[in-house]
Amino acid sequence: ELSRKRSADPAAIEMLNLAERKQYETIWDRLEKQQPQCGYGQLGTCCRLCTMGPCRINPFGEEPTHGVCGATADTIVARNLARMAAVGSSSHSDHGRGAALLLKEVAIGKNKDYRITDVEKLKAVATRLGINTAGRSYLEIASDVADVAINCFGKQDEEPIIFLQKYMPKKRIERLKEIETMLFEKTGKKMGLLPRGIDREAVDILHRTHFGCDADPLSLMMQTVRCALSDGWAGSLIATEIQDILFGTPTIKTVKANLGVLDAEYVNIIIHGHEPILSEKVVEIALSEEMQEAARKVGAKGVNVAGLCCTGNELLMRQGVGIAGNELHSELAIMTGAVEAMVVDVQCIYPSLAKLSNCFHTQFITTNEQAAIPGAIHIQFDEEKANDIARKIVQAGIDAFPNRDKSKVYIPSNISNAIVGFSVEEILKILGGSVAPLVDAIAKGSIKGVAGIVGCNNVKVKQDLYHQELTKELIKRDILVIGTGCWAIGAAKAGLMDISAQGLAGEGLKAVCKALDIPPVLHMGSCVDCSRMLVLAGALAEHLDVDISDLPLVGSAPEWMTEKAVAIGTYFVGSGVPVHLWPAPPILGGPEVTKILTEGAKELLGGYFFIEEGPEATAKRMEEIILEKRTALGI
Numbered sequence: 001e002l003s004r005k006r007s008a009d010p011a012a013i014e015m016l017n018l019a020e021r022k023q024y025e026t027i028w029d030r031l032e033k034q035q036p037q038c039g040y041g042q043l044g045t046c047c048r049l050c051t052m053g054p055c056r057i058n059p060f061g062e063e064p065t066h067g068v069c070g071a072t073a074d075t076i077v078a079r080n081l082a083r084m085a086a087v088g089s090s091s092h093s094d095h096g097r098g099a100a101l102l103l104k105e106v107a108i109g110k111n112k113d114y115r116i117t118d119v120e121k122l123k124a125v126a127t128r129l130g131i132n133t134a135g136r137s138y139l140e141i142a143s144d145v146a147d148v149a150i151n152c153f154g155k156q157d158e159e160p161i162i163f164l165q166k167y168m169p170k171k172r173i174e175r176l177k178e179i180e181t182m183l184f185e186k187t188g189k190k191m192g193l194l195p196r197g198i199d200r201e202a203v204d205i206l207h208r209t210h211f212g213c214d215a216d217p218l219s220l221m222m223q224t225v226r227c228a229l230s231d232g233w234a235g236s237l238i239a240t241e242i243q244d245i246l247f248g249t250p251t252i253k254t255v256k257a258n259l260g261v262l263d264a265e266y267v268n269i270i271i272h273g274h275e276p277i278l279s280e281k282v283v284e285i286a287l288s289e290e291m292q293e294a295a296r297k298v299g300a301k302g303v304n305v306a307g308l309c310c311t312g313n314e315l316l317m318r319q320g321v322g323i324a325g326n327e328l329h330s331e332l333a334i335m336t337g338a339v340e341a342m343v344v345d346v347q348c349i350y351p352s353l354a355k356l357s358n359c360f361h362t363q364f365i366t367t368n369e370q371a372a373i374p375g376a377i378h379i380q381f382d383e384e385k386a387n388d389i390a391r392k393i394v395q396a397g398i399d400a401f402p403n404r405d406k407s408k409v410y411i412p413s414n415i416s417n418a419i420v421g422f423s424v425e426e427i428l429k430i431l432g433g434s435v436a437p438l439v440d441a442i443a444k445g446s447i448k449g450v451a452g453i454v455g456c457n458n459v460k461v462k463q464d465l466y467h468q469e470l471t472k473e474l475i476k477r478d479i480l481v482i483g484t485g486c487w488a489i490g491a492a493k494a495g496l497m498d499i500s501a502q503g504l505a506g507e508g509l510k511a512v513c514k515a516l517d518i519p520p521v522l523h524m525g526s527c528v529d530c531s532r533m534l535v536l537a538g539a540l541a542e543h544l545d546v547d548i549s550d551l552p553l554v555g556s557a558p559e560w561m562t563e564k565a566v567a568i569g570t571y572f573v574g575s576g577v578p579v580h581l582w583p584a585p586p587i588l589g590g591p592e593v594t595k596i597l598t599e600g601a602k603e604l605l606g607g608y609f610f611i612e613e614g615p616e617a618t619a620k621r622m623e624e625i626i627l628e629k630r631t632a633l634g635i
């Protein structure tokens with residue numbers, strides 16, 4: 001039946017059946033209404049950058065072969081992709097900026113609603129950044145850390161961003177410098193790869209893709225890599241590091257995953273979006289005795305908070321809050337009829353949620369000036385009044401409880417256990433303080449290599465199927481799987497982060513996981529926490545004194561859809577990691593761009609993109625890449 005074609009998740013299948021019966025429109029229905037989707041758009045050869053267009057290039061080599069201005073298919077494809085990466089990088093990095101600015105306010109005593117939770121992490125970050133910690137108060141240190149982070153966004157000199165300088169392994173920095181020099185010598189064109197400022201690299205792309213600027217595919221792609229690197233090694237990294245300082249570095253814990261985390265007897269508040277600055281506060285206030293009591297007064301047993309998407313990942317990693325689902329679950333969660341409030345901030349929030357909430361008593365609450373949605377209730381969030389506003393938000397959920405229509409309530413019982421919280425700090429702790437045991441296991445071959453899987457759900461791919469099957473295929477081949485984002489939620493829902501998943505791993509990986517008492521699939525956090533994977537890769541490379549591109553590491557985003565995923569994929573490529581993508585990105589209409597990203601990048605950067613359809617074929621290719629790297633390392 002239709003629902004089974006749309007999702008591999010039994011809870012989603014049940015809810016999709018319900019949607020069909022009740023005639024609730026879903027994202028899957030809207031995809032159908034969009035068919036056939038524009039072929040030019042899919043190939044990337046449609047240009048809307050000036051009003052002489054829109055222009056389209058014939059993919060079969062016939063006229064029109066150029067845009068009105070003379071742009072070729074490759075120029076158009078490269079400019080479009082660069083803009084995608086700039087938007088993705090901006091989204092992650094703006095998130096990081098918010099964390100840095102809040103840390104500063106807390107450090108100087110201007111914000112009293114937040115505090116520094118992890119002083120040990122603060123000192124570790126400060127030390128890494130070269131900030132003096134001896135004999136200073138933690139607030140003084142925090143103020144300096146915040147200053148260094150804030151400076152990464154807006155500095156105007158030509159030096160690489162400080163966070164990148166201090167976190168990226170020296171060998172990789174050298175390699176990027178060498179490529180810059182080599183490209184200049186070979187082409188006479190300046191093409192920089194080391195990011196100078198986070199904001200600057202995105203603005204640079206906006207400028208160079210303006211009408212009549214950069215038309216050179218290679219130059220455009222190199223700037224795309226530079227901008228993406230400013231995300232991975234600065235914007236996202238700043239978000240991760242400072243959120244750890246403010247809210248605590250994740251530790252290993254067991255959480256519940258899937259729609260079964262909703263409880264019909266409680267006021268259910270779902271937090272959806274990305275920034276823990278909002279979601280941490282809502283959880284703190286919702287779980288306070290005052291709010292639990294308020295919920296009891298309206299006839300509920302209390303307030304139950306669950307997460308969705310990446311803010312859900314932030315909460316499960318740090319607070320052990322249950323996760324209701326990944327991106328394609330957002331409409332389905334509301335359809336349970338048991339959600340009193342869905343509270344959102346920024347990114348990955350369908351505008352459709354407002355209309356759908358109107359079919360129920362659900363309060364769909366937007367909070368952020370960057371994400372206002374028609375039809376939603378807007379409660380403006382303000383960090384300086386965080387406690388009061390969070391109280392107002394939670395109260396709005398509690399007030400909605402008496403309006404719940406019990407006849408509409410249907411919560412699928414599906415729920416899985418997941419062991420989560422694998423920050424780099426926690427991984428090192430399990431390993432006894434250094435990456436050496438992991439390196440040994442890789443050298444011996446009990447673990448062949450490490451695959452990082454990231455990214456979204458994409459309604460064009462059967463929900464979670466690729467995530468689940470690819471993960472299983474990899475662990476079966478003794479490849480340790482780590483990852484973030486909606487993939488991680490998919491893996492958690494499928495039970496792949498439960499200790500019992502050891503049984504699905506190959507003999508070598510299974511033995512290592514048993515010895516360490518961990519699952520073979522590790523949840524490393526939200527999308528900005530892809531930076532944790534970079535830091536781990538950097539630690540492995542430095543331990544072996546090799547470049548990241550020499551390591552048996554490979555990445556995949558098998559159900560990706562957002563521009564943020566373009567930035568993530570590109571910074572892994574720029575850091576030396578081969579990255580699989582499915583669905584294909586809109587580049588295939590530009591043969592030169594495709595060649596640069598799949599072949600040229602391999603030679604230059606060591607990292608490159610490859611496109612492959614189907615979990616088994618992908619796992620096979622990923623294993624081959626890992627084996628190729630192992631052979632080159634002589635192991």
Ligand code: BF8
Nearest residue numbers: 309348455456485486527
């Ligand atoms: O922040 S929530 S849909 S974009 S993976 Fe993808 Fe999911 Fe969005 Fe990354 Ni996270």
